[in-house]
Every structure is written in structure tokens, then in C-alpha cells.
Amino acid sequence: MSTLAGKHLVLGLSGGIAAYKSAELCRALVKAGATVQVVMTQAAEQFMTAVTLQALSGRPVYTSQWDPREANNMAHINLSREADAIVVAPASADFMSKLLHGGADELLSLMCLARPLDSVPLIVAPAMNREMWSNPATQRNVAQLRADGVHVLDVGQGDQACGETGDGRMLEAEEILQELEAFFTPKLLAGKSVLVTAGPTYEAIDPVRGITNLSSGKMGFAIARAAQMAGAQVTLVAGPVHLPTPRGVGRVNVQSAQQMQHAVMQHVERAHVFIATAAVADWRPAQAADQKIKKDGSGQTPQLAFVENPDILATVAQSSRALSGQLFCVGFAAESHDLLAHATAKRQRKGVPLLVGNIGPATFGQDDNALLLVDEKGARELPHASKQALAFDLVADIARRLT
Numbered sequence: 557m558s559t560l561a562g563k564h565l566v567l568g569l570s571g572g573i574a575a576y577k578s579a580e581l582c583r584a585l586v587k588a589g590a591t592v593q594v595v596m597t598q599a600a601e602q603f604m605t606a607v608t609l610q611a612l613s614g615r616p617v618y619t620s621q622w623d624p625r626e627a628n629n630m631a632h633i634n635l636s637r638e639a640d641a642i643v644v645a646p647a648s649a650d651f652m653s654k655l656l657h658g659g660a661d662e663l664l665s666l667m668c669l670a671r672p673l674d675s676v677p678l679i680v681a682p683a684m685n686r687e688m689w690s691n692p693a694t695q696r697n698v699a700q701l702r703a704d705g706v707h708v709l710d711v712g713q714g715d716q717a718c719g720e721t722g723d724g725r726m727l728e729a730e731e732i733l734q735e736l737e738a739f740f741t742p743k744l745l746a747g748k749s750v751l752v753t754a755g756p757t758y759e760a761i762d763p764v765r766g767i768t769n770l771s772s773g774k775m776g777f778a779i780a781r782a783a784q785m786a787g788a789q790v791t792l793v794a795g796p797v798h799l800p801t802p803r804g805v806g807r808v809n810v811q812s813a814q815q816m817q818h819a820v821m822q823h824v825e826r827a828h829v830f831i832a833t834a835a836v837a838d839w840r841p842a843q844a845a846d847q848k849i850k851k852d853g854s855g856q857t858p859q860l861a862f863v864e865n866p867d868i869l870a871t872v873a874q875s876s877r878a879l880s881g882q883l884f885c886v887g888f889a890a891e892s893h894d895l896l897a898h899a900t901a902k903r904q905r906k907g908v909p910l911l912v913g914n915i916g917p918a919t920f921g922q923d924d925n926a927l928l929l930v931d932e933k934g935a936r937e938l939p940h941a942s943k944q945a946l947a948f949d950l951v952a953d954i955a956r957r958l959t
């Protein structure tokens with residue numbers, strides 16, 4: 557379930573071509589379970605119609621401080637008091653300047669000024685031409701708005717509607733949604749650094765062939781996202797998977813187990829938590845051929861010799877920081893049967909305080925899963941749910957275990 561479920565958001569649109577993305581954002585917020593009250597400036601109405609946003613939000617849109625629908629004629633007070641947050645997307649350069657100076661000559665800025673500072677956060681998604689964005693006036697305004705407690709989101713980079721290319725695009729609707737979900741997530745891992753491995757590894761036989769497995773990386777990516785949303789600084793060491801990087805997560809792409817181990821060793825010194833979800837290949841070809849191994853027509857098959865890969869988790873779990881309790885290690889076990897027995901044995905073999913068991917064939921590639929959390933005291937089941945929901949629960953569980 558999204559952290560936006562049950563939240564009431566005021567979605568404000570100021571004037572900018574990025575307003576078309578706000579229609580999608582509105583829809584996504586409603587889908588995530590939020591109620592959305594749209595407020596538009598006159599400039600925003602040049603780009604989108606109130607009818608569109610009314611249809612998507614399921615509520616009449618407010619465009620004027622003189623709206624006679626409010627019995628007391630104080631839309632700016634009533635709307636802001638009901639909100640869990642006000643989200644202005646797009647926030648034009650002019651609108652941010654107005655916010656900064658406490659301008660209040662139309663409903664949206666008036667409402668932002670009138671909001672109770674300690675209970676109604678203001679989140680803005682800037683959108684403008686790259687020169688406008690990099691102008692010292694705008695940068696000054698952004699810095700001061702942040703100092704005033706406004707949550708100013710980053711801007712995107714790329715082609716702009718004006719034909720120029722650079723910084724200043726409004727984030728995509730999905731990115732803003734992720735930012736808002738993160739905003740409403742309790743910061744259980746604030747100040748912590750979390751390292752996650754995810755996906756399969758790929759062990760080369762020759763330049764065009766290799767050995768891998770069916771791990772999709774979804775569980776590890778969901779954990780990385782949940783940890784980032786919980787306020788951690790997250791590094792995700794990912795084997796070859798085609799999944800988008802969760803917002804705010806630092807990603808290191810690797811192929812082989814040896815590369816994964818190298819990346820982990822580089823980052824683990826700074827980590828407080830290490831979560832090994834990767835399905836690391838147990839063996840690799842002893843010697844990867846430099847050139848493609850050719851079929852020679854004789855019917856003879858190549859003779860492959862294997863060597864064992866390093867056990868990344870077991871190695872990290874034996875490090876001095878792990879043994880002294882500065883680094884909390886979590887392992888995963890994908891089993892086909894007798895989950896409790898295998899997970900319990902694996903926890904001891906790997907030397908980790910927490911081992912998470914799941915049924916391999918039931919999880920590989922799927923969007924949902926069920927987990928068994930095994931520690932020194934026993935086992936606790938996280939019943940069948942989406943991998944993202946399980947990741948939030950697992951992160952909350954790990955946070956409770958940190959001293």
C-alpha cells in the first residue's frame with residue numbers, strides 16, 4: 557500500500573508547459589489512494605483546463621480566491637486546513653518568487669501563505685527554461701525557499717519545450733509520485749547507510765556466452781527503494797537486470813560475482829547495514845575463453861572446468877565491523893522446500909544475525925512474494941504481499957534491530 561493512501565493533497569498548478577504532466581500526476585495520486593483537490597492559477601489555465609483536472613481528481617477545481625462555493629468565502633483558509641500537504645507542480649519561476657516574498661494576489665499563493673507552517677508541508681516541483689533555472693535570481697529563491705522550510709524538488713534534465721536542452725524540466729509524474737511517497741514515509745533509517753546487492757551474476761564462458769540465473773532483482777530493488785524512502789543513504793550493487801534505479805539510490809552495475817564482491821568491498825566500509833539479496837553464482841568457469849569457442853563439426857563438446865566464487869555475504873559477515881556490531885548483515889535464502897530448516901542452517905553458516913528465507917521458484921521474476929525472517933530467537937513470517945510492501949516491512953524490522 558502506498559504511503560499516500562488516505563492522504564489529502566492540494567495539487568496546485570502554476571503556469572508552465574509542464575502542466576500537462578500534472579494531469580498524469582493527479583491521476584497517479586488518486587490511484588495511490590490519495591484524495592486530490594486541484595487549485596490552478598490563471599496562468600495554469602492557459603495550459604490545461606480545469607475540466608481536465610476536475611475529471612481526473614473527481615472534484616471541482618478552484619481557480620479564484622473569490623469562489624462563491626465556500627460559505628465563508630475563504631477558500632484559501634478552508635483548502636489549506638484540510639490538506640496533509642500542498643504540492644505545487646509545476647512551480648514556475650514567477651510562482652516561486654511570489655512564494656518567497658509572501659505574495660498573495662491569487663488563490664494558490666494566498667493559500668500557500670495561509671497554510672499552517674507546522675502541520676501543512678509545502679512541496680514544489682520547479683519547471684522552467686534552463687536559463688531561467690540557472691539564473692542567480694532563481695537559484696537564490698530556491699535556496700531561500702529551502703531555508704524557509706519549503707520542500708523544493710530537484711529538476712530534470714534534457715530537451716525542453718522551447719527547443720533548448722538543459723536543467724529545468726519538471727520531474728516526470730512517476731518521479732514526483734516517488735518523491736511524495738518518500739516524503740510521507742517515516743524516516744526509520746535516517747543517518748544510516750545501507751548497501752544492497754541485487755539480481756543475478758553473469759559468469760562468462762567466452763565473449764558471447766555465460767552462466768547466469770533467473771533472479772530478476774525485483775526484491776533487492778524494492779528493498780533499496782524502501783531503505784531510501786526511510787531516509788537511508790543507499791548503494792545498490794546490481795547484477796545484469798533491466799530495472800529502473802529507484803530515485804535517490806546510488807547504483808553500481810556489475811556482471812560477475814568477483815565484480816560484485818569488489819564493488820561491495822569498496823562500499824561496505826561506510827555502511828551500517830548490508831543486505832545481500834543477489835543470487836550470486838556459486839561457480840564460474842575456471843578460465844573464460846578470449847574468443848568465442850567454436851563448434852568444429854567433430855561432435856566434441858567443450859570441457860568446462862569450474863572454480864567456486866567468493867561468498868560475499870559470509871566474507872562481509874566475518875569483517876571486524878560486522879563482528880563488532882557496527883555493520884548489521886542480512887542474508888537471503890532461496891529454497892525449494894523445508895524453508896525454516898534450510899534458512900536456520902544458512903543463517904548459522906553465513907554468520908549473519910538475520911536471514912530472510914523465500915521459496916525460489918515462487919519468487920524469481922514475480923512481483924509478489926512471502927518471506928520468513930529467521931534470527932537467533934526463531935522465525936517470523938511476512939505473509940504473501942507485493943515485493944515492495946514486503947520490503948517496507950523488512951526495512952522497518954531491520955531498523956528496529958539497529959542500536
Ligand code: C5P
Nearest residue numbers: 832833834836865866867868869887888
Ligand atoms: O549460499 P547461498 O547462495 O544459498 O546463500 C544465499 C545468500 O548469500 C544470499 O544472501 C546471497 O546474496 C549471498 N551470497 C553471496 N555470495 C555468494 C553466494 C551467496 O553474497 N557467492
